[in-house]
Amino acid sequence: HIRDPKARMQAVWSYCKSKMTCEPDEPKDENDGGDQDEPKKGHGGCGAQQPLIRKEGLKLFVQYKRGKDEDEDAKSLQPDKRLFPPHEVYTALKKISDSDLHLLGLSVDYARPEWMILTVLPVPPPP
Template structure:
């Protein structure tokens, strides 16, 4: 987490403006960054340890809103072969139950 980013959004009262700042910061993040692996033999300094957020390493989709529907779209990697490209749909509807499941997995500490 970027502490400067947290300070920026903490002081924005207007929800639409705050969401615009969050969106502009997050729109370039295309991978859920996993935590750095810990070396068991290495001595750790508490000051230098980067605190992770428990990321999974999964490629993040672009989410587009059309009316009241949310569509998920993954960017195709250049090194994918043609068979894999044809299997993945370009755009897929994200159902309300999928959205609810994602929100249910978020803890209160993720939101603050």
């Protein structure tokens, strides 16, 4: 456990930047009687492929790399690329739980990620 939030965020980033799959938990074997002292706690992975997020100008694009076993066409060499609209980014950031924010080194009270997206733009009245 790293106490400094900035160092913790950097450690999480360096560990996760190369992970491209949300690895699922290994299934438990019921007939595995020799290893009963302490079961390994899973992290609840779903097995989904994680996209690359690229910024072009003011727009964000997600790219999903296709596996080699999918579509043997020439198009399979090109990754799927689509626009990642701001409302989807906002909803994805809203889904981050308080415990995950703490693990990432962000303050629940002062630095929620969805607060970093402008949803209301205040405009002063005309003179």
